[in-house]
Amino acid sequence: MTGSQPETTAVIIVNWNGWRDTLQACASVIRWGGPNLKLILVDNASTDDSIVRIRKQLPAVELIANSVNAGFAGGCNLGIRRALDLGCKYILLLNNDAVVGPKTISELIVASKRLKDGAILGSVVRYSNTQGYQFFGSQRSEATGQPCWFEYTRDHAHLTSPLIESDFILGAALFAPSDIFRTVGEFDERFYLTYEDTDLCYRAKARGIGSFIVTSSEVEHYASATMGPVTAPLQTYFLTRNELLFIEKHCSRSLRFVMHARRLRRLIWRIVQAVVARRLTHPSTIAMIFGYRDYVLRRFGDCPRRIRIYATAYATAISPDLCTRAS
Numbered sequence: 001m002t003g004s005q006p007e008t009t010a011v012i013i014v015n016w017n018g019w020r021d022t023l024q025a026c027a028s029v030i031r032w033g034g035p036n037l038k039l040i041l042v043d044n045a046s047t048d049d050s051i052v053r054i055r056k057q058l059p060a061v062e063l064i065a066n067s068v069n070a071g072f073a074g075g076c077n078l079g080i081r082r083a084l085d086l087g088c089k090y091i092l093l094l095n096n097d098a099v100v101g102p103k104t105i106s107e108l109i110v111a112s113k114r115l116k117d118g119a120i121l122g123s124v125v126r127y128s129n130t131q132g133y134q135f136f137g138s139q140r141s142e143a144t145g146q147p148c149w150f151e152y153t154r155d156h157a158h159l160t161s162p163l164i165e166s167d168f169i170l171g172a173a174l175f176a177p178s179d180i181f182r183t184v185g186e187f188d189e190r191f192y193l194t195y196e197d198t199d200l201c202y203r204a205k206a207r208g209i210g211s212f213i214v215t216s217s218e219v220e221h222y223a224s225a226t227m228g229p230v231t232a233p234l235q236t237y238f239l240t241r242n243e244l245l246f247i248e249k250h251c252s253r254s255l256r257f258v259m260h261a262r263r264l265r266r267l268i269w270r271i272v273q274a275v276v277a278r279r280l281t282h283p284s285t286i287a288m289i290f291g292y293r294d295y296v297l298r299r300f301g302d303c304p305r306r307i308r309i310y311a312t313a314y315a316t317a318i319s320p321d322l323c324t325r326a327s
Contacts, residue, residue: 009105010038010088010178012079013096014072019050021097021222026058028099034106040082042066042075071192071302072171080181088178095172097222099128107217108175111163117177120204120211122169124159128220137166137213144259145251146243147198164213167205171197173219180209188249190300193234195242202250233287233310237303240291245300267292283310 011029015022022041029039042064043051051065064078076093083091090109094100100123108121115121125135137158138147147167150158158164169175174197184204187196201211247259270288274280287307294304 008036008038008086008088009033009090009092009109010040010079010083010086011092011094011105012040012042012076012083013094014042014044014075014079015046015050015054015096016044016069016075017046017048017050018096019046019048019053022050022054023057025094025096025099026054026061028101029094029105032100032102032104037105038062038083038086038088040064040079042079044069044071044075069302070189073187073189073191073193073196076171076196077186077189080186084178084181090175090177091181093171093174094219095221098125098172098219100173101218101220104173104217104219107214111212111214111217112175112177115212117179119176119209120169120180120201121175121217122166122211122213123173123175123217123219124213124215125170125172125219125221128222131220134221134223135170135172136215137164138168140167145247145255159215162215164215166201166211166213168198168201169211169213172221172223173217174200180204183207184209190245191242192238192301192303193242194238195246199246199249231284232314233283233307234303236284236287237291237307240288241295241300244292244295263292283314286310 011033013022013025013029026039026041029037033039039061041054041058041061043054044066045068051063054061054063062082064082066075066078070078079093080091090112092105092108104123108123111121112119122135124133126132127134133152135149137150137155139150140146141148150164184200184207188199191199204211244260244263247256251259267288270285271280274282274285279285287310290304290307294300
């Protein structure tokens with residue numbers, strides 16, 4: 001430890017070929033973060049000019065240049081280790097395509113102190129383009145053992161409470177006292193992207209550490225700036241593979257059997273549909289098959305090169321900027 005800073009909050013942002021979003025996120029943190037704040041940027045081996053741009057516009061910000069693309073999980077872990085070395089009291093993990101408001105960070109700190117720094121906290125996350133709710137909590141499903149996100153039309157009454165108990169906190173804005181990371185550990189880097197935040201909170205829950213949404217703290221989130229929408233090849237691959245890993249880690253043996261059987265039926269049905277439609281080589285179908293294959297073969301971390309190629313082609317059809325990030 002290089003020196004104790006008991007009330008310092010570290011804000012960790014991981015960048016990968018997304019310097020425009022990252023600079024916007026940093027600007028919001030610098031504007032509203034308050035005096036006792038340490039902003040740590042981790043660049044995940046970007047192939048554009050992210051490092052040059054960030055260093056030029058934010059020369060005082062600590063920038064960790066990773067030699068490999070370690071995914072969201074690995075990038076955050078580098079930042080977490082640095083924050084712990086600096087002796088920061090709190091850590092906020094913030095997506096690079098998210099922005100904080102005037103009270104986002106301060107309300108998280110206040111709520112944490114009220115809870116005696118014994119919980120993982122999150123902000124209410126809104127879509128930046130529509131202001132609709134992306135995430136304000138979740139409850140574990142007894143049938144699947146997995147999170148069931150709250151929906152505004154059904155669960156909006158929760159938003160009238162100062163705190164919403166949740167089974168996990170979305171990684172777009174995940175806040176915790178540093179001691180919780182020391183107790184629970186870092187992200188499981190096998191997940192790489194998706195489910196790493198859920199896994200962390202479920203591991204914390206097993207140790208008696210709860211998770212809560214602080215409704216007075218809000219974050220605006222572009223969402224899917226790096227991976228594309230849920231139907232994109234990157235999303236399909238990681239959600240398929242990592243869901244299976246999550247089930248393995250956090251479900252009972254009997255529930256694992258049920259869930260694996262369901263997922264296998266879903267894969268077979270997807271293949272049958274693709275064969276009938278003569279779309280067996282469709283990128284999303286291939287991504288799902290590769291996701292299952294790599295789980296069985298215990299290939300975790302980054303996705304295969306072929307999925308990256310599909311992702312780039314998919315992104316090119318949607319947005320040149322998204323194409324750069326998917327490469």
